Amino acid sequence: MNGREPSSAASEGDSPWGLAAWLALAVLVSATVSMVIARQPGSIATIWFANAIGVAALAHQPRRRWPLLLAAAGAANAVANLLQGDAPLMALSFVPPNLLEMALGAWGVQRARLPERGLRSAPALATLLVVGGLLPQLAGATLGTAMLAPQGLDAVEGVWLPWYEGSVIGAMSVLPLAFIVCRDGPATLTAGWDDTRLVVLLPLSVGLTLLALAQVPFPFIYLTLPLLLGAFVLSFTALLALTLVVSLTVALALGTGVFVPPPRLAAWQTVYVYLAYAAALVPPQLLAAAQADLHDARERLEARSQELRRANDGLEQFVRIASHDLREPLNTVVQFGSLLEHDEAEHLSEPGRRYLGLMLQATRRMRTLLDDVLQYVRMQRGEPPATQPVALGPLLDEVLLALAASIRERGADVHVADLPTVHGNRALLSLLFQNLLSNALKFVPPERTPRVRVSADVDAGVAWISIVDNGIGIAPADQDKLFQPFRRLNLRRRYDGTGLGLALARQIVEAHGGAIELESEPDRGSCFSVRLPLA
Incomplete structure (x- = not known):
């Protein structure tokens, strides 16, 4: 990759207008969901899923397509805010900071060559979460504060803190799964849903999450338990989907107060709650990525072992054939050479007898070498x-x-x-x-x-x-x-x-x-x- 184009094989074949339409729909739906479950009147959403989808989509597209895709995402963002009752100026003020997050996150993901490397290792997933889910949000929250504070919102507690924590939660919840879908295609979403283990873990995770939020003083420790179990028994993509379900459950519970009372804390104190919520989602995903890496390594090792076994079988067969085909003429040389040495030696000159002896010695050594090579190849098989x-x-x-x-x-x-x-x-x-x-x-x-x-x-x-x-x-x-x-x-x-x-x-x-x-x-x-x- 030259730093300007991603390596996704599908990026060139898809219609840019079709991609823009899909991105606009995804941003509109995810932004609306975020505001419905995590936004009070006169405030901004404390949980925000849309930008993570934008980062993943842009990261897998050539940068010459970014203006169109960003325009589509920005329009969807403005429409979602207008649908929530914002004034036009307020709705448009949200667009530049969100687009800045998407562009910075996608740029960092491409610079890290993650579209080529994939996420099936803990270091790759950690890199994605940092460059796409932690750092760009600092710039987005800062620009959002500059644009929204003059419209009557408190700069720190009203904009910067909820913006940053909301974007981070959204990235930890959505970004890995969105990245895989954009890289490998939407079919990856349906893979693994017929796994009975996922069918069992899904309601268990939702129920344990709601119970922990309602009854336990430190609930985020407990909601990770089914996710950690899932990291061992589910596919990587299925675990990421389960993580998103748990995140949506927490967002609904905290944002609406229907299942559990919302936290009644000062704005600066809610940072600890929401960032702990985001942090609880990370270890199971990293563990699942490490498990996927081990699984891939085992498959590569098994494939390599199969190749080596086939090569060893071919080598042994070749040596056996060569040994058999070479031994016959060597035996002939030794037989007739020995006859010459015993029956005709008196008719040979002294140099002739010496040359014949050297010839027989070399021939016997060749026969011994063939036997040793064949035996050595057999031993190398490791059976x-x-x-x-x-x-x-x-x-x-x-x-x-x-x-x-x-x-x-x-x-x-x-x-x-x-x-x-x-x-x-x-x-x-x-x-x-x-x-x-x-x-x-x-x-x-x-x-x-x-x-x-x-x-x-x-x-x-x-x-x-x-x-x-x-x-x-x-x-x-x-x-x-x-x-x-x-x-x-x-x-x-x-x-x-x-x-x-x-x-x-x-x-x-x-x-x-x-x-x-x-x-x-x-x-x-x-x-x-x-x-x-x-x-």
Whole structure:
């Protein structure tokens, strides 16, 4: 928004004359209602709803339309006062201050970009009430006093105080609902009226309001109770409509004295009564806006989660297909390469045998990488694995059997202490310890015999499984990088690997509700500790 035009999508498509006619009708009706229920002869209305409608309507229209809309609102304002028996000069004197309030309020609302942002958050609603319902009324009350006091009304108690408090009450009651109707269309008024909770709360709110006004010394505390309840169980728009009903109930009760006696106080004392009335309407509306914001955030989060699930499903499918399609030619390369290595090696030169060995090594690494990527993508889905009691002793025996070739090749010294039974997924735990033990055997200087110790410590329903090696170790500054996918701290030509082993290990541990910790120093070995729940 450039500061001159609102962002309402409907503002350009509607006829300006039609909008002017609707605004004139709304101002005429709301002004007449305000004066009927809250104006005594020879005074001004102590509750005024019309200006809030004007602020909301102007805020959603381009400013080039404002002159026409303000003229329509001003004419309706003058007609309403004439219908109440005011002299022409008196009736016309009300018009400029009311139009000033509308224009200033709409200007502030546009400057705050509320037509674009909407009201479904507590800060946005509070901004609307301040810039559209508190500040412009100061200017309107001041100009109204300047124009009406010379006609025989008391400047402060007769004009300024009732003007300001009446406009504020009207804004707190009508402005949020009028804003939403002007922004989203009149259909928003009918939405939610079929809610049985609203059907129950509506008479309850009216009855409690009248009872509190008639019997309770501080009634405005109690009339907020059904509104606060409504903020939790009703839609945002329905709560705003309920607030308007409560406000009209209070206005009728205080203005007419039919249901309860009107307050018999000095004019300056009624400020506390009427501003307390206005303030009682604000907390439920702010709470409802905050609830609407939370609801929208939950919907956005759910939509985003659905998108991520679809993306993860597509990624897993792609990786599975790629893994299957790539493994077949890789297996062919490994098979025939192995045949060449065993059957035709004597016919190859020394460089040829070396090149063939490098080719087979790279091919096997690619096959391992495909398997690791597929498993990592599956773990990233965050779906809890199926669990059962798993005896770690026999599991480690199977893992060591799978690593027997590496152990025999390096002459490694591997000792496994007694291990407990944990609650987990056997296949994933096997992959976890195979990765950790493989690293413990791999990352050892060539001149050093690998030594690996596996032990367990049981405490408070969890088991800490420690895997200690005498390898190259990791500097403290590099330890966090180890668990990131595809992060390698050593050159591949020295230590083979895919860079996914520890990232996958952490995913597996966290999927079991556990944790993995590392203690290490360069050239002094490492200790990986895994926390798992006991069975």
